[in-house]
Every structure is written in structure tokens, then in C-alpha cells.
Amino acid sequence: MGNSNFERVAIEKCSSYGYAEIKTAVDKALDDIGGLYFVKSGMTIGIKANLVSAMAPEKSATTHPMILRRLCERLLELGASVVIGDSPGGLYTPPFLKNVYRTCGLEDMVKELDPSGEKVRLNDDYSICSGEFLKAVSLKTFIFTGWLNKVDAIINVSKLKTHAMMGMSCAVKNMFGTIPGATKPEYHMRFPNEQAFANVMVDLNEFFKPVLYVVDAIDGMEGNGPTAGEKRHIGAVLTSRKPYALDMVCADLIGMGYSDVPTLVAAGERGLGPKNVSEVEITGCAVSDVKVSDFKRATIHQSITFEGKGIKGAIASVGIKLVYNTKPMVRASECIGCKKCYETCPAKAITMVDSGKNKIPQIDRSKCIKCFCCQEFCPKGAMKVHYNILGKLANRINHI
Known part of the structure; x- marks a missing residue:
């Protein structure tokens, strides 16, 4: 071919x-x-x-x-x-x-x-x-x-x-x-x-x-x-x-x-x-x-395609955004407070707040552009890609 x-x-x-x-x-x-x-x-x-x-x-x-x-x-x-x-x-x-x-x-x-x-x-x-x-x-x-x-x-x-x-x-x-x-x-x-x-x-x-x-x-x-x-x-x-x-x-x-x-x-x-x-x-x-069909994804990018226009297309577009609305989220138990996410965030959406043990990142969602720089450069993998409930379900179905 x-x-x-x-x-x-x-x-x-x-x-x-x-x-x-x-x-x-x-x-x-x-x-x-x-x-x-x-x-x-x-x-x-x-x-x-x-x-x-x-x-x-x-x-x-x-x-x-x-x-x-x-x-x-x-x-x-x-x-x-x-x-x-x-x-x-x-x-x-x-x-x-x-x-x-x-x-x-x-x-x-x-x-x-x-x-x-x-x-x-x-x-x-x-x-x-x-x-x-x-x-x-x-x-x-x-x-x-x-x-x-x-x-x-x-x-x-x-x-x-x-x-x-x-x-x-x-x-x-x-x-x-x-x-x-x-x-x-x-x-x-x-x-x-x-x-x-x-x-x-x-x-x-x-x-x-x-x-x-x-x-x-x-x-x-x-x-x-x-x-x-x-x-x-x-x-x-x-x-x-x-x-x-x-x-x-x-x-x-x-x-x-x-x-x-x-x-x-x-x-x-x-x-x-x-x-x-x-x-x-x-x-x-x-x-x-050599294909690995059950390879786990970081996120799903429009793997379900909606070609409809007008009202149907708009509804489909909203549906995609609801399902695949991923965002970075810190797992506090794994965070060491190194500030790498704070330093690399291009939107300046992260502040470091006291957690009792050390300072951990807090993300201002109104500023976050979802570039996932914080997740990419976290040395401990404490910043995770977070799915909402619909996204988790879609991810599971996608790998069945």
C-alpha cells in the first residue's frame, strides 16, 4: 500500500x-x-x-x-x-x-x-x-x-x-x-x-x-x-x-x-x-x-468525529467539550513543592500554597490555558491529566 x-x-x-x-x-x-x-x-x-x-x-x-x-x-x-x-x-x-x-x-x-x-x-x-x-x-x-x-x-x-x-x-x-x-x-x-x-x-x-x-x-x-x-x-x-x-x-x-x-x-x-x-x-x-491496540492515552483528541452543521453540529461540539474537558491537577501526596510547575506556567496561573507539609501548587482555572507545561515538566509526575466523569467513561469505552 x-x-x-x-x-x-x-x-x-x-x-x-x-x-x-x-x-x-x-x-x-x-x-x-x-x-x-x-x-x-x-x-x-x-x-x-x-x-x-x-x-x-x-x-x-x-x-x-x-x-x-x-x-x-x-x-x-x-x-x-x-x-x-x-x-x-x-x-x-x-x-x-x-x-x-x-x-x-x-x-x-x-x-x-x-x-x-x-x-x-x-x-x-x-x-x-x-x-x-x-x-x-x-x-x-x-x-x-x-x-x-x-x-x-x-x-x-x-x-x-x-x-x-x-x-x-x-x-x-x-x-x-x-x-x-x-x-x-x-x-x-x-x-x-x-x-x-x-x-x-x-x-x-x-x-x-x-x-x-x-x-x-x-x-x-x-x-x-x-x-x-x-x-x-x-x-x-x-x-x-x-x-x-x-x-x-x-x-x-x-x-x-x-x-x-x-x-x-x-x-x-x-x-x-x-x-x-x-x-x-x-x-x-x-x-x-508490532501494534499495541490498548496503549493508554494521556488524553483523547476528537477521536469521535461529529461532522454535523447547524444546531446538530453545535450540540455535538458542546458534547465533545463536556466529555473531553481535561485539565491538569496536582496529586498532593506526590508533590515535593519544587516549584517547577510554578516556574514553567506560561499563563502564570499557578501559585504555591501551604499544605502543612510543604507548599503545593494551586491552579487558577480562569487563567489556565491547558498547555500542560506543568504536567510535562513535573519531575515527580505529581501533576496529572484529570478527566471529568464523562471523560473517564469515554476513555474506558475507547479501550474496550
């Missing part, structure tokens, strides 16, 4: 992060789409990983270092040098990033692979650049991490996870890490509407145009993603030259569809990506070979 308008997606089974299995799966997934055809000796390749927070690889919130290792080896074989980087939520400073690199297992991986640091290194350029993209739908002007301006090509290596605002975090969403961490909340405030924010993600992919996309879907994250969910084994590595068909396949792999992922809708409406997985040419193994 397939459509020549969209890039091929490769799926290769991989049951663990053991080196031998990773080597086989990554090599096959790369070769299935033409290999590293764009690499020439002497080039510097930037690998944009998903390092959303300082979390150990086994937590399944970040790109696993073994995937990055094999990709680096392939690039070195072709005479390229490699810079690995990201800008997670928080300060874009050396102490903060070094802790993220170390905790995510990248520091040891790079030292083992290239002790001299001459050919493979972790990004240590903390400069900021201004970007202008007149063809953008949402993000015509923005600032981004300067290291990306100093590489010859970008490879996007993401992690397959649920996401409270965008439904799914994968290839397209991973490019939000090009925005300096401390300024991310500003973009949530500029684009609080779900679809406008989804177009920010598409704009970033179209501006930077990574030459290759790789997805670590060996162990993904379900439930309260993208940082506080549960590890869920999927058993696959995926590759493509474009992100939208790739994300469509990844969505299908975890039981989601076009309307569940706003970035897919944004790309589809712009003619950049497919609207159904049947439009995608898939090589390697079939989606059905």
Missing part, C-alpha cells in the same frame, strides 16, 4: 536495547529508506534527540543512548562528525544541560564511543539565533538554539510517547526542542489554541527540514506522557525522510488516528502529510506485527 506523494516509512522489529539487536534493527531501518545517502566525508551532522528532562533511559521518556550510538557509528563510518543536542524545558545553560546529558546516559555513551571528543560530542554551544519563516502558518518569527545553524544537516531522533496537549509526541513534536527551554512557555502563550500550537510544530519541521527521522519505539511511554507516564514495550525502530507519514504510522501503531493527533491534522490540512495510514508506503514489517 502507499502513495508516492508521501515518503516511505520503514518499520523494523527490535525487542531490546542490546547492542546486537539495535545494530541490526537500526541498520535495516536506515537501509530500507536508502541509507545515509546525504552524508559526505567532512560533514558535521546534528542529531536532535528527545531529552525532555533529566531522566534515566529506563524511564522511557528520552531517546535511548544505544539508538544514538549506532546512528553515530554509521555516520563516523562515512567520515562525518556528530553533535548531539536538545533544549529541554528549563534553563538553557551548561550546568542544566550537562546534568540532562549525564542522567540520560549520553555522557558515558559519547566517552565510550569517542574518548577524544573530536568526532562525536554533546552540544556545548548555548547561543541563541533569530529565525524568520514567512511561509509559516503560526511561527513566522521565533528564536532557536544556535548550534543548529552550525551543522550541515539535522537528523531528528524522537521517542514515541503520549502527550497531554498534542495527543502524541513523536517526530513532529520533537522539533519543539529547537526552542530554548526557558522560552518554551512564551510560545504556549502566543499560541494557546491547540491547532495553532500544532502548526508551530509543523512550521519548525518545515523551517529546519531534517534530512532523516528516526523513532525509538522499542519502549515507549503511555498514559501520563510525555514524562510522567508508564513505560510500555512496543518493540520497533522506525525511519523516514519526512515526519508526517512517519507520525501517522506511529499513531496507528499505538491505536490512534489522524484526528487524535493535532500535528497530523495541521500537516494534512497543509497538504504535507497523509490523512490515513493507508496512504503511506510501509517497508520492513507490517504495523500489525
Whole structure:
């Protein structure tokens, strides 16, 4: 099956992060789409990983270092040098990033692979650049991490996870890490509407145009993603030259569809990506070979579609809002009072109040824009996605 308008997606089974299995799966997934055809000796390749927070690889919130290792080896074989980087939520400073690199297992991986640091290194350029993209739908002007301006090509290596605002975090969403961490909340405030924010993600992919996309879907994250969910084994590595068909396949792999992922809708409406997985040419193994149909979602994004207009359409729209009216809510017993949610809230909707044991966040619902930054960056997973009674029922029915 397939459509020549969209890039091929490769799926290769991989049951663990053991080196031998990773080597086989990554090599096959790369070769299935033409290999590293764009690499020439002497080039510097930037690998944009998903390092959303300082979390150990086994937590399944970040790109696993073994995937990055094999990709680096392939690039070195072709005479390229490699810079690995990201800008997670928080300060874009050396102490903060070094802790993220170390905790995510990248520091040891790079030292083992290239002790001299001459050919493979972790990004240590903390400069900021201004970007202008007149063809953008949402993000015509923005600032981004300067290291990306100093590489010859970008490879996007993401992690397959649920996401409270965008439904799914994968290839397209991973490019939000090009925005300096401390300024991310500003973009949530500029684009609080779900679809406008989804177009920010598409704009970033179209501006930077990574030459290759790789997805670590060996162990993904379900439930309260993208940082506080549960590890869920999927058993696959995926590759493509474009992100939208790739994300469509990844969505299908975890039981989601076009309307569940706003970035897919944004790309589809712009003619950049497919609207159904049947439009995608898939090589390697079939989606059905690795599909996880009961993957737990962080939230449901219009998985029930109402096409009616007029009074019926208005009633349906109100019904959707009543059922899927999710919001962030703190679980006081798990909160350590670190103020991370307070510091990252773009709408300034959070205050810290005395709970007797420590200070915990209190959310002003009249100010909350439901961007779920508080949930995404909570280091203990104490900020949860909360459903009303109707939403909980719909969620249960959806997974029967």
C-alpha cells in the first residue's frame, strides 16, 4: 500500500536495547529508506534527540543512548562528525544541560564511543539565533538554539510517547526542542489554541527540514506522557525522510488516528502529510506485527468525529467539550513543592500554597490555558491529566 506523494516509512522489529539487536534493527531501518545517502566525508551532522528532562533511559521518556550510538557509528563510518543536542524545558545553560546529558546516559555513551571528543560530542554551544519563516502558518518569527545553524544537516531522533496537549509526541513534536527551554512557555502563550500550537510544530519541521527521522519505539511511554507516564514495550525502530507519514504510522501503531493527533491534522490540512495510514508506503514489517491496540492515552483528541452543521453540529461540539474537558491537577501526596510547575506556567496561573507539609501548587482555572507545561515538566509526575466523569467513561469505552 502507499502513495508516492508521501515518503516511505520503514518499520523494523527490535525487542531490546542490546547492542546486537539495535545494530541490526537500526541498520535495516536506515537501509530500507536508502541509507545515509546525504552524508559526505567532512560533514558535521546534528542529531536532535528527545531529552525532555533529566531522566534515566529506563524511564522511557528520552531517546535511548544505544539508538544514538549506532546512528553515530554509521555516520563516523562515512567520515562525518556528530553533535548531539536538545533544549529541554528549563534553563538553557551548561550546568542544566550537562546534568540532562549525564542522567540520560549520553555522557558515558559519547566517552565510550569517542574518548577524544573530536568526532562525536554533546552540544556545548548555548547561543541563541533569530529565525524568520514567512511561509509559516503560526511561527513566522521565533528564536532557536544556535548550534543548529552550525551543522550541515539535522537528523531528528524522537521517542514515541503520549502527550497531554498534542495527543502524541513523536517526530513532529520533537522539533519543539529547537526552542530554548526557558522560552518554551512564551510560545504556549502566543499560541494557546491547540491547532495553532500544532502548526508551530509543523512550521519548525518545515523551517529546519531534517534530512532523516528516526523513532525509538522499542519502549515507549503511555498514559501520563510525555514524562510522567508508564513505560510500555512496543518493540520497533522506525525511519523516514519526512515526519508526517512517519507520525501517522506511529499513531496507528499505538491505536490512534489522524484526528487524535493535532500535528497530523495541521500537516494534512497543509497538504504535507497523509490523512490515513493507508496512504503511506510501509517497508520492513507490517504495523500489525508490532501494534499495541490498548496503549493508554494521556488524553483523547476528537477521536469521535461529529461532522454535523447547524444546531446538530453545535450540540455535538458542546458534547465533545463536556466529555473531553481535561485539565491538569496536582496529586498532593506526590508533590515535593519544587516549584517547577510554578516556574514553567506560561499563563502564570499557578501559585504555591501551604499544605502543612510543604507548599503545593494551586491552579487558577480562569487563567489556565491547558498547555500542560506543568504536567510535562513535573519531575515527580505529581501533576496529572484529570478527566471529568464523562471523560473517564469515554476513555474506558475507547479501550474496550
